[in-house]
Amino acid sequence: MTITITAFAASPDRGRGLARDFRVRWALEEAGLPYEVQLLSFEALKQPDYLAQQPFGQIPAYREDGLILFESGAIVLHIAERHPGLLPADPAARARAISWLFAALNTVEPPIVERSMALMLEGDRPWAAERMAMLDANVAKCLVQLARHLGDAEWLDGGFSAADLMMVTVLCRLGASELLAAYPALTAYVARGEARPAYQRAFAAQLAVFEASQKAG
Amino acid sequence: MTITITAFAASPDRGRGLARDFRVRWALEEAGLPYEVQLLSFEALKQPDYLAQQPFGQIPAYREDGLILFESGAIVLHIAERHPGLLPADPAARARAISWLFAALNTVEPPIVERSMALMLEGDRPWAAERMAMLDANVAKCLVQLARHLGDAEWLDGGFSAADLMMVTVLCRLGASELLAAYPALTAYVARGEARPAYQRAFAAQLAVFEASQKAG
Numbered sequence: 001m002t003i004t005i006t007a008f009a010a011s012p013d014r015g016r017g018l019a020r021d022f023r024v025r026w027a028l029e030e031a032g033l034p035y036e037v038q039l040l041s042f043e044a045l046k047q048p049d050y051l052a053q054q055p056f057g058q059i060p061a062y063r064e065d066g067l068i069l070f071e072s073g074a075i076v077l078h079i080a081e082r083h084p085g086l087l088p089a090d091p092a093a094r095a096r097a098i099s100w101l102f103a104a105l106n107t108v109e110p111p112i113v114e115r116s117m118a119l120m121l122e123g124d125r126p127w128a129a130e131r132m133a134m135l136d137a138n139v140a141k142c143l144v145q146l147a148r149h150l151g152d153a154e155w156l157d158g159g160f161s162a163a164d165l166m167m168v169t170v171l172c173r174l175g176a177s178e179l180l181a182a183y184p185a186l187t188a189y190v191a192r193g194e195a196r197p198a199y200q201r202a203f204a205a206q207l208a209v210f211e212a213s214q215k216a217g
Numbered sequence: 218m219t220i221t222i223t224a225f226a227a228s229p230d231r232g233r234g235l236a237r238d239f240r241v242r243w244a245l246e247e248a249g250l251p252y253e254v255q256l257l258s259f260e261a262l263k264q265p266d267y268l269a270q271q272p273f274g275q276i277p278a279y280r281e282d283g284l285i286l287f288e289s290g291a292i293v294l295h296i297a298e299r300h301p302g303l304l305p306a307d308p309a310a311r312a313r314a315i316s317w318l319f320a321a322l323n324t325v326e327p328p329i330v331e332r333s334m335a336l337m338l339e340g341d342r343p344w345a346a347e348r349m350a351m352l353d354a355n356v357a358k359c360l361v362q363l364a365r366h367l368g369d370a371e372w373l374d375g376g377f378s379a380a381d382l383m384m385v386t387v388l389c390r391l392g393a394s395e396l397l398a399a400y401p402a403l404t405a406y407v408a409r410g411e412a413r414p415a416y417q418r419a420f421a422a423q424l425a426v427f428e429a430s431q432k433a434g
Binding site: 125 | 327
């Protein structure tokens with residue numbers, strides 16, 4: 001089985017592991033699966049041959065022999081269901097981990113992405129300060145519940161799973177913001193994720209791509 | 218097996234099927250599974266006993282004998298994986314349908330929810346018109362790709378699946394906006410979803426709850 005994923009040839013996150021191929025790289029490293037990477041320019045993402053693989057022109061797409069998948073959540077779940085190390089074996093625990101995977105993507109990530117986009121695209125608008133206070137409050141509402149749930153546990157529900165992988169990558173989008181720093185349980189949780197050898201191998205791989213793009217450019 | 222889901226006692230959507238219990242009701246109807254509903258006040262959602270089931274204080278939570286799940290995406294997937302009618306049997310087609318389920322929730326829904334929230338919470342702010350143009354453009358970017366992919370097909374990928382169920386409920390959040398009306402392929406797609414008997418049973422059930430709350434209040 002040959003696995004190929006797509007990624008930005010020159011990621012706008014400058015190699016900080018925030019592009020969504022990183023989640024898939026991390027999952028593949030946890031599962032011990034080798035993979036190849038097809039690097040794409042922004043222009044290539046809009047071409048019909050790529051849209052046939054990824055209908056929204058995003059990265060990553062995932063190819064495994066004849067199968068083509070998209071959406072980082074679906075790809076990580078696909079890997080986690082077929083290889084040990086990313087989901088518990090017990091069916092109930094497995095279903096709960098999948099609840100947390102969806103929570104990372106559909107409850108915690110949207111307000112964090114909305115805030116990042118506002119910082120990037122609306123920072124110079126007259127309304128920026130007033131809106132940012134609202135957006136910070138939306139993020140904090142999620143973080144306070146997440147920190148309460150986590151308490152002093154190591155991971156979201158029992159052992160490390162694809163849900164933690166996803167939640168850590170989502171929280172990393174807050175970067176060095178003071179929002180995350182207000183919750184020591186969450187900064188420790190993110191640090192535990194980042195300390196995993198699979199995380200580090202995945203991080204180094206995506207950083208190497210960005211560094212190569214800078215030399216080439 | 219007794220299935221119980223939670224829902225708003227008095228839904229802020231006024232029975233229009235936009236609250237996230239509706240997706241789960243529809244999936245249960247497609248699978249032919251009977252279910253009970255525990256109605257909750259906004260106050261009850263914040264209580265520790267409910268947060269132990271649903272860590273973010275949202276609806277729906279899902280209980281099935283000893284198992285408690287949350288996140289409408291995870292619950293619909295749980296039902297779809299265990300009962301016929303919501304996912305294709307072929308493993309590759311099944312994985313592709315799950316990609317589309319995630320796309321509905323993680324690519325298409327966030328800009329639609331962001332736009333709805335802005336209409337509701339920021340409509341009277343001085344920046345409303347300028348921001349709404351940006352938010353409309355973000356939604357349209359998704360819709361144009363979705364309409365291009367759909368073409369004149371009935372459903373997203375082969376037969377009706379949980380992915381269509383989710384995508385239709387996400388598009389319904391656009392309501393009567395002109396954004397959706399600009400894509401006849403998408404309005405026809407939504408209409409096909411709404412015409413399904415399971416959709417109609419689920420819609421009637423959530424509307425009955427809202428109407429009862431109005432008489433009681």
